[in-house]
Amino acid sequence: MKKQLLGVIDAATYHEDLQELLPHRPVAALPFAGRYRLIDFVLSSMVNSGISSVAVFPMSGYRSLMDHLGSGKNWDLNRKRDGLFLFPASPSEADKESGIGCYSHYAENLDFFYRSSQKYTLISNSFTVINTDFTSLLEKHIECGCDLTEVYKNGRALDIYLLETSLLIDLIESRAETGYTCIKDVFEDMSSPYTVCRYEYEGYAKRVETIQGYYKTSMELLDARVWNTLFKRSQPIFTKVKDEPPSRYYAESTVKRSLIANGCQLKGKVENSIISRGVTIDNGSIIRNSVIMQKCQIGENCVLDGVILDKDVTVESGTVLIGNPTNPIVIRKGSYVENAKLPANSLMIL
Template identity: 70%
Template sequence: MLKQLLGVIDAAANHEDLQELLLHRPVAALPFAGRYRLIDFALSSMVNSGIGSVAVFPRGSYRSLMDHLGSGKNWDLNRKRDGLFFFPPMEVKDNDFRGTGCFAHFAENLDFFYRSTQEYTLVSNSYTVINDDLRTMLDTHQKYGCDITEVYKNGKALNIYLLKTSLLIDLIENREDTGYRSLDDVIDDFSSPYTSCRFEYKGYAEQVDSIKSYYKISMDLLNPTVWHTLFKKEQPVFTKVKDEPPSHYYKGSSVKRALLANGCKVRGEVENSIISRGVSIGQEAIIRNSIIMQKSQIGENCILESVILDKDVKVEPGTILIGSPQNPIVIGKGSVVQPTAAKASSLLAL
């Protein structure tokens, strides 16, 4: 049944409240949960539901996203027929990128939709952390004769849509006449001629659209109930595979209530934190309530609390960084943090 579905991921979102983490990447490529990127959740949900043709529509700074997705092999989408497609924009104006599913962006690749044989199209954003079952959604859509079905969680719209491919093509082609720039516009227009339905999703679903939400949702994963609700054995979340050795916990180290990816070297103390691949933590260092991204190096006798370190950050020995859950300290990719600068940052956070 799900061979009727075409997958489309809108990876063009650019949340202002996330800019500190989006200087070198789109939100779709934002590292999450130690070894994943945000796009992995929408993409894995589609693949686990039997969708074999997925198109990704990014915007700017998409090199890291291309590197992550590659040929689609890790999602079984490197196929001769259908598979993974990547469509960067060419001449789309900035003000056309409003809402989920930019019709002007889709119009540049209209031939892709014409060639698709799937009767229905699922359009998803790239920043919703969800591991859903699309079969029930399609059943509901067909049962009630809906034109467009949108996914909701606890009454909140998740900007994930299901509609016939022919209707999507019609909306793209007639965007100048209707004034609709995206699927959000269609749903928000109460005078729209289309029948819209709500699909209330029962599982775990959260949207990352700010530093605060990114930090909170990441910390929620340390709750085993939340983790097992999102990461299901029968419906895994796929990501780019990297061959690295297991993490090494040296004598005297301590790790409590934390997620650690492979390739880490831990000599200090880690508590209630998420540590990505290849991170080095020095002796007597203390990491609490923090998110440490790939290949960051934390020196000896450092104290980090409520901190988000982007990739490849080097924290010099003796540095103290103390933020708060409401206002975590964010250190940009590739930064070198000296003890004197760190004390000023800690005071500002307080």
């Protein structure tokens, strides 16, 4: 049954409330949990569900996403048959507003769906943190005789859909007559001729759509129960492999309730935080309740609490940045924070 599923990941959505973390990357490529990107979770769930053909539909600014996904080797998708496909939108399409499962974007690559041998298509957004086997969704879809099924969590739609590939092709080709611009339109049309179903997902699933949501979901990973639910030995989350040495913990360092990726140099104090690859934290510095992305450099005697540092940020010695869970301070990629002053392109959520 697993071989009946075709995977489609819609990576074209732009979130205004995440703009401070997205000026140089799509939301699919947003770093998460120290060593992953958001797309890794849905993509790994598809691979662990036996899906061997996955199409990713990004909009613009997708260079970082292409660099991350590569040939799909890390997800065992570098295949002679099927595998990983990337279908960027054309310049004319990139300017349009579109929802998850935009038919006009798919129409530009309709041959892909015609050539696919899988009977069913699973369509998902790229920003839901989830680890699941979609086989149970397919079984329920078939058992209930559904034309289209939408996945929900606690009564909220996750923007994950299942339907027959032939029906998807029909919806794409008839969009001018029906007025449906994306798959969500079918569910919102009360007079739709199709049998639509809701599938309530009981596992852990969080949509990351705002700065506050990104921060909150990141902090939830520090709860061992959440971590063990999301990161399972039987269903690993795959990501781009980077060969870096183990992190070095100096004698003066202390680390409590935190996630530390590899390649770090830690001389300060870290509490309740997520530290990504290649981060340096110097003597006397205190990092609490923060998300520090790849290759940030934090000088001596700094205090960072309730802070999100994007990649390659340098924080000068003696700097104090204090945010809070509802108002985290966000520092953009490559910024230099000098003498406790926020750079001009930083953001404190108010």
